[in-house]
Amino acid sequence: MPRIVILFIMVAVCGGGGFALGEISQMTDSIRRQGNTIENQSVVFSAGQFTVPLFDGGRVPFFLLAEINIEVDTYDEVSLLSNNRPHVRATILETLFELERRGDIKPGTINPDTIKQAIKEDVEATFDVNNVSSVLLNRLLIQETGSRRGGR
16 A cells, blocks of 8 residues: 555656646747847957057157957857957057057047047958947046156
8 A cells, every 4th residue: 555655646746847847848938939039139249458559759658548349249240259359459459559640549639439430440341240339448548658757
């Protein structure tokens, strides 16, 4: 008699567990079928921090300090940029130096939109990225060097 009771209890526990597992599976399947409700989701590639000297004649009175992220549409594009991280950083650094040479980066007249647009265009042109959604400047500041303060 005790064997039949144990068997009955085991069947009831296994049946209850199977029923619960089926219910959980149905709930997760319906959630997966709904998909992502955000239509225009984008992902961010962290390009890192950059330091660019700002020249004045033969002196460097200022440094540009920037932390830059690139927002793209797909994970494949983030993967492409991540696999080419040194080249992406070199492209951004070349862009910043070109902006400095042209005079677009100066202590009193820095325009973040000019920097964003130039980096966006150069990254899209250099890499097979269909659309850079945005260039995010997490930090953008100009730091004075000690040579300027010392009057040299």
